[in-house]
Amino acid sequence: MDSISLYNPKILKHYKSNSQRARVLSENWCSSEMYCPSCLNEHIIHFPNNEKVKDFFCMNCRNEFQLKSSSKKFGKRVVDGEFNTLMKFLNKNKAPNFLLMHYSNDDWYIKNLFLVPKFFISPSIIEKRNPLKESARRRGWIGCNIIIEGIPDEGKINIIKNEKVINKKTVNKKWKKMFFLNDKNPYTRGWTTDVLKCIEDLSKREFTLKDIYKFKGYLKELHPKNEHIEAKIRQQLQILRDNNILKFKSRGNYSLKHFD
Numbered sequence: 001m002d003s004i005s006l007y008n009p010k011i012l013k014h015y016k017s018n019s020q021r022a023r024v025l026s027e028n029w030c031s032s033e034m035y036c037p038s039c040l041n042e043h044i045i046h047f048p049n050n051e052k053v054k055d056f057f058c059m060n061c062r063n064e065f066q067l068k069s070s071s072k073k074f075g076k077r078v079v080d081g082e083f084n085t086l087m088k089f090l091n092k093n094k095a096p097n098f099l100l101m102h103y104s105n106d107d108w109y110i111k112n113l114f115l116v117p118k119f120f121i122s123p124s125i126i127e128k129r130n131p132l133k134e135s136a137r138r139r140g141w142i143g144c145n146i147i148i149e150g151i152p153d154e155g156k157i158n159i160i161k162n163e164k165v166i167n168k169k170t171v172n173k174k175w176k177k178m179f180f181l182n183d184k185n186p187y188t189r190g191w192t193t194d195v196l197k198c199i200e201d202l203s204k205r206e207f208t209l210k211d212i213y214k215f216k217g218y219l220k221e222l223h224p225k226n227e228h229i230e231a232k233i234r235q236q237l238q239i240l241r242d243n244n245i246l247k248f249k250s251r252g253n254y255s256l257k258h259f260d
């Protein structure tokens with residue numbers, strides 16, 4: 001990655017509206033500057049315009065990426081495309097990786113760019129929106145939001161932070177750290193990422209089973225059909241331990257490995 005500037009006078013001249021400019025400039029930047037965070041291939045390739053759900057892919061490892069760019073910092077949620085289309089992709093375990101780019105349209109610099117790996121996309125973080133009104137051109141169309149604030153920090157991998165480019169190897173290491181989630185189905189791994197989010201929210205070096213049980217209500221809301229929330233929590237703690245994210249200190253006492 002050589003540049004974090006989207007600036008391109010030809011594109012700026014050709015497009016009049018700032019939203020079109022931003023779309024083309026950010027796509028253009030991704031084609032020339034963005035590498036594959038999974039295999040560190042130098043480039044990712046732009047798909048033709050009509051591709052649903054995905055915008056870029058890696059020729060080497062076949063990972064797919066959807067780019068979202070905004071002149072505002074990403075907040076609690078981000079608007080995505082059609083709900084059923086994304087759910088269909090998700091159920092086939094084919095959700096794309098999301099690249100979320102925050103740029104400035106004063107200087108056209110990328111301020112922040114982070115990656116949400118596909119294995120962090122689960123039904124818990126997809127919110128169905130209300131159908132469009134009668135008067136709308138696409139009436140009845142149902143969109144969705146991705147709930148960014150529901151994703152644990154481990155699933156938001158910084159690529160550029162406050163205009164600073166993060167080392168590629170650090171990015172790749174973070175990808176690999178959580179890659180064990182990839183071969184699980186979206187519902188199963190959703191449990192793991194939801195419990196991880198609760199652990200992070202405690203902001204404690206060490207915690208107890210009791211601490212995590214306090215999130216029972218929150219987890220029940222995300223998984224309303226499950227009647228055995230406590231057992232499910234314990235199972236996720238074991239999965240996190242088996243994959244080196246957690247350490248079991250003593251009975252009912254845990255610590256997050258990256259605090260060590």
Ligand SMILES: [Zn+2]
Pocket residue numbers: 036037038039040041058059060061062063
């Ligand atoms: Zn790749």
